[in-house]
Structures are given as structure tokens and as C-alpha cells.
Amino acid sequence: MEFQQGSVDAEELLAFFRCRRLPYLDRFGPQEAKLPPESLLEQWRRDRQALQAAVLERFPGEEVAPGNEALLAAMAAGAERIYGGQVVAKLFWEVDPEGAAEAEPTDSEVALAPSLETEVELTEDNSTDKTSSSLALPPEAIPEFRSVWVSSSLDLLIRDPSSIGKGQLSYLPVHIRIGKRPKPEYELLLALQAELLGSLQGQVPKCGFLILKDGKWHLVHLSRRRTQVRRLLQDYLHSLEQAEPPQVFMARSRCHLCHWREHCRQLNAVAQPLSLLPGVTGSRYPLLQEAGIHSIEALANARLEMLQAIPKLGAGVALQLQLQARATLSRKPLWLQSPPQALPTAPVELYFDIEADPRHNVAYLLGLLVVEQAEENKVVNYYSCLAAEPREEGQAWQQFLQLVQRYPEAPIYHFHSFEVQTCRRLGEQHQTDPREVRQLLKRFVDLHSWVQRSVVLPIESYSLKNIARWLGFKWRLPEGSGAHSIYWYSQWLETRDRRYLEQSLIYNEDDCRATYCLKNWLSQGSVLAPVDGPSPDTWAGH
Numbered sequence: 001m002e003f004q005q006g007s008v009d010a011e012e013l014l015a016f017f018r019c020r021r022l023p024y025l026d027r028f029g030p031q032e033a034k035l036p037p038e039s040l041l042e043q044w045r046r047d048r049q050a051l052q053a054a055v056l057e058r059f060p061g062e063e064v065a066p067g068n069e070a071l072l073a074a075m076a077a078g079a080e081r082i083y084g085g086q087v088v089a090k091l092f093w094e095v096d097p098e099g100a101a102e103a104e105p106t107d108s109e110v111a112l113a114p115s116l117e118t119e120v121e122l123t124e125d126n127s128t129d130k131t132s133s134s135l136a137l138p139p140e141a142i143p144e145f146r147s148v149w150v151s152s153s154l155d156l157l158i159r160d161p162s163s164i165g166k167g168q169l170s171y172l173p174v175h176i177r178i179g180k181r182p183k184p185e186y187e188l189l190l191a192l193q194a195e196l197l198g199s200l201q202g203q204v205p206k207c208g209f210l211i212l213k214d215g216k217w218h219l220v221h222l223s224r225r226r227t228q229v230r231r232l233l234q235d236y237l238h239s240l241e242q243a244e245p246p247q248v249f250m251a252r253s254r255c256h257l258c259h260w261r262e263h264c265r266q267l268n269a270v271a272q273p274l275s276l277l278p279g280v281t282g283s284r285y286p287l288l289q290e291a292g293i294h295s296i297e298a299l300a301n302a303r304l305e306m307l308q309a310i311p312k313l314g315a316g317v318a319l320q321l322q323l324q325a326r327a328t329l330s331r332k333p334l335w336l337q338s339p340p341q342a343l344p345t346a347p348v349e350l351y352f353d354i355e356a357d358p359r360h361n362v363a364y365l366l367g368l369l370v371v372e373q374a375e376e377n378k379v380v381n382y383y384s385c386l387a388a389e390p391r392e393e394g395q396a397w398q399q400f401l402q403l404v405q406r407y408p409e410a411p412i413y414h415f416h417s418f419e420v421q422t423c424r425r426l427g428e429q430h431q432t433d434p435r436e437v438r439q440l441l442k443r444f445v446d447l448h449s450w451v452q453r454s455v456v457l458p459i460e461s462y463s464l465k466n467i468a469r470w471l472g473f474k475w476r477l478p479e480g481s482g483a484h485s486i487y488w489y490s491q492w493l494e495t496r497d498r499r500y501l502e503q504s505l506i507y508n509e510d511d512c513r514a515t516y517c518l519k520n521w522l523s524q525g526s527v528l529a530p531v532d533g534p535s536p537d538t539w540a541g542h
């Protein structure tokens with residue numbers, strides 16, 4: 001595939017930095033397979049706009065329209081701060097005869113690396129020939145150059161104080177993001193903007209600034225990032241010339257909000273199904289490939305000693321991966337203990353799940369399902385301890401403590417470590433007696449670690465959603481997720497539309513019920529599942 005689109009946007013390059021497949025699919029992928037944008041991403045976009053507006057209010061400056069003309073005019077007028085706008089320039093570099101670079105640059109490479117040559121879109125004097133100095137060399141010695149037009153939207157430019165009084169003013173790029181910490185991708189964007197600005201003002205800024213969520217300014221030195229940007233751009237253009245999208249390993253942290261996640265899952269299920277097996281991480285996958293293990297079948301049927309001899313894999317991991325492959329192929333759970341370890345049971349059992357919103361730094365909903373054995377029947381009640389305002393978190397926590405104290409003997413089932421960590425934090429933050437918190441945590445039973453110790457399941461990931469769905473449990477809000485929970489709470493705070501809170505409550509109750517469903521299966525499923533697997537009718541939570 002020939003790259004003929006002619007220009008690259010800085011956001012594309014950042015997307016390529018996060019995932020080598022993403023901007024390729026955005027350009028060439030089947031658009032009908034694209035999922036709608038996640039509501040949480042929309043929320044982040046609005047948060048960023050709000051932060052940009054707050055910076056503008058605090059540090060007033062000139063707002064300019066997109067394009068080099070407007071920027072150049074504001075620079076020529078000596079504006080102290082320039083907001084908005086867009087810079088476009090042509091970047092040149094010498095073609096690497098070995099092909100696109102893949103490795104991270106070493107420090108010595110950073111020191112030796114040539115900077116990108118740039119040509120501004122509005123240059124009137126086109127007499128400068130970037131290769132003219134090489135014309136006396138024999139043809140094979142003339143380096144080959146490539147170029148591409150690159151554009152970037154700008155948040156803010158500030159006048160470089162050190163350039164005042166030295167003939168020509170120069171400007172430094174400032175990037176505004178809602179992250180809590182400076183990330184490499186933000187710094188790369190600044191480095192790219194510095195290259196583009198260099199074409200306008202005659203010198204490439206050596207530093208820039210990041211303004212993050214807390215409103216603080218972070219100084220960023222750009223020399224190392226300039227080399228990375230050059231390599232990234234070359235790699236990106238190289239990827240766009242390929243007939244197929246790059247093969248990448250799907251990672252939850254990167255993919256769970258991506259609009260291509262379903263499409264990628266299907267691509268990987270065909271091209272590299274082994275990569276979707278739980279436990280096969282980005283670092284383990286190439287080890288298996290090098291050892292000649294290319295499929296789930298090969299992994300399931302390999303001699304265990306051979307797998308355990310794979311360098312850097314580890315004997316325990318090799319066994320775990322093989323069991324996972326066998327469970328996946330047979331579509332049946334494999335019990336690791338015979339007989340399986342019994343879960344604690346009691347006349348009253350509690351199932352606990354927390355909704356939190358990191359944007360507002362609050363655990364806003366502590367949900368508890370109380371299951372009481374009454375003669376032949378079970379009585380099931382859901383209770384919600386809700387902080388409708390972030391400042392009410394302490395009250396919700398107290399309400400929760402009083403509720404669990406009503407059932408002092410009841411085990412408290414939850415899934416994974418988040419509930420434990422959050423209760424520790426809530427105890428510290430709201431000055432709860434540490435002995436009370438310790439007593440509370442002693443009653444916790446983590447079903448995720450119970451699953452990990454007891455059974456291997458034929459599923460793609462060991463999240464509560466995946467496990468409970470495999471058991472036949474149905475959420476009333478099928479699209480619900482942790483990201484939605486954050487979005488619903490943020491929307492409630494912004495709009496005061498109570499329907500958002502109600503969605504959070506339904507979602508949280510269903511998470512508690514899914515935990516209950518899993519506990520039931522773990523208690524009883526060991527008898528049934530190894531033979532037949534679970535029946536959705538048997539285990540459905542609703």
C-alpha cells in the first residue's frame with residue numbers, strides 16, 4: 001500500500017506511539033467495524049477543554065485561527081502568549097538504508113542524531129536546496145531524503161524570555177492535558193511541535209511546558225524526544241505503506257476504550273489466537289513463538305518439560321499456560337485441587353462491590369448484597385451506601401460500617417483487590433479506628449484469588465464480567481463497565497439528572513449479584529462443572 005495521503009497529523013503520530021495498529025485502521029480500516037466513541041473519552045475531552053479555558057482565563061493571551069499565517073502575525077506582533085492555532089511544516093530526513101528504525105535510541109545516538117530538517121508551508125524563498133551540498137558526491141553516496149507535511153494543533157505558545165532583545169523573538173510550546181503526571185507521549189508531542197515551530201521562527205525550541213490537571217507547569221527538555229519523534233515518524237510512514245495492519249498484542253490497558261477493540265479481537269483471533277489466551281502476555285508471546293509454539297493446540301499438546309525449558313518463561317508459568325490452553329480447547333473448567341478447597345459459608349453472607357470516580361477522587365458507592373438463609377429459602381437484599389456529593393464519602397463509609405456490623409459473623413465476598421485497598425484508604429482518610437478496619441478486612445474473601453488458586457476456565461480474561469457471563473449471568477445494563485460508572489457519576493454531578501445515579505446503582509447491584517453467582521458456582525460447580533460445564537439456566541443470576 002503506497003502512502004499517498006501526503007500529510008500526517010500530530011494526533012495520528014501520538015496514536016501510533018500508543019498502538020502501532022490504531023492510526024493504520026483509522027486510515028484504512030473498515031469504518032463500519034468501528035465502535036462509537038466511549039462516553040468516558042468524551043468526558044475527558046470536555047475536561048481538557050475546561051482546563052484549557054481555565055488556563056486562558058488565568059494567563060490571558062491572543063487567540064489565533066488555525067494556520068501559519070495567523071501564528072506568524074501574532075509572533076511578529078510580539079504577543080506574550082498565543083492560544084490555539086495550528087502549525088504546518090514539511091519535515092525532511094535522511095532515509096535509513098536498513099529500513100525503519102525500531103529500537104529505542106541509546107544516549108550516544110541521541111547525542112549524534114541529526115535533527116529533522118524543516119520547510120515551512122509559507123516559505124516565499126524556496127531557493128534553499130536541502131541536498132545541494134551533496135551534489136559533488138558520486139550518485140551512490142548521495143543520501144536519499146524523504147519528506148512529509150506534518151500539522152499540529154497548538155494549545156499555547158509562550159514568548160521565550162531569553163529571546164527578548166536578541167533581534168528575533170522565539171516561542172516555546174505549551175501542552176495542556178488532564179493527566180496527573182507527565183507522560184512520554186505528551187513530551188513527544190511537544191518535541192514535534194518544537195520541530196514544526198523551528199520552521200516558522202528559525203530555531204527549534206530546546207524546551208517546552210506541560211500544564212497538567214493540577215494546573216502546575218512542568219518544564220520538559222526536548223533534546224532526547226526529538227530523536228524519538230524522528231524515528232516514530234519514519235516508522236509510522238513505513239507502516240502506512242504496508243498492505244496489512246501491523247500485528248500488535250492486545251493489552252487491556254490500551255485497548256479497553258479503543259473503538260477498534262472488537263475488530264482487533266477478531267483479527268487476532270484469526271491471525272494470532274494464542275495471543276488472546278489468558279496468561280500469554282506481551283513478553284511471553286514472543287518466547288512461545290521462538291520455541292515453535294504458534295497455536296493453542298500446540299501449547300496444549302506440547303511436552304511440559306519442553307515448555308518448562310523455554311528460557312525466561314519459568315516452570316510455573318509454563319504449567320499454567322498449558323492448563324489454560326487445555327481448558328480453552330476442551331471448553332471445560334480444569335480444577336486445580338481435588339477435592340477443591342471449600343469456600344467459607346454462613347447463614348448470612350455479604351457480597352460487596354465499590355464504584356469509584358478517580359476524576360473526583362471519590363469512592364462514591366459502596367454496594368452490599370445481604371443474603372440470609374431463612375428456613376428453606378434465601379432472602380436477598382441490596383443496600384447502597386451512596387455519596388451523592390464527593391464530600392459525602394465519609395458518611396457513605398460510616399453507613400457501610402454500620403451495615404456490616406449488623407452481621408458480625410458474615411463473610412464479605414468481593415472480587416479482586418480494589419475493595420480491600422479502598423477500605424484501607426477510606427479508614428485512613430476518615431479516621432476510622434485501625435482495629436475496626438483490621439477486623440473488617442479479616443472477613444473479606446477475595447473470589448478472584450480463589451478462582452486463580454482453584455480452577456482454570458475456558459475464557460479470554462479473568463474479569464468478573466467475563467467469568468460471570470460465562471456462567472450465564474446477565475447484567476441489566478449490558479454495556480456497563482468501570483468506565484461507564486465513572487462517566488455516570490461525572491454526568492450526575494454535571495447535570496443533576498438522577499437517571500445517571502440510578503444507572504450506577506443498577507450496575508453496582510448487578511456486580512454484587514454476579515459475585516454471588518460466582519460464589520455459588522465455586523461452592524457447587526466443582527461437583528458439576530468438570531464433567532459437563534455450567535449450564536446458563538442453572539447459574540443465571542436473574
Ligand code: SF4
Nearest residue numbers: 019022255258261264
Ligand atoms: S484495539 Fe488495541 S490493538 Fe486494536 S487498534 Fe485499538 S489499541 Fe490498537
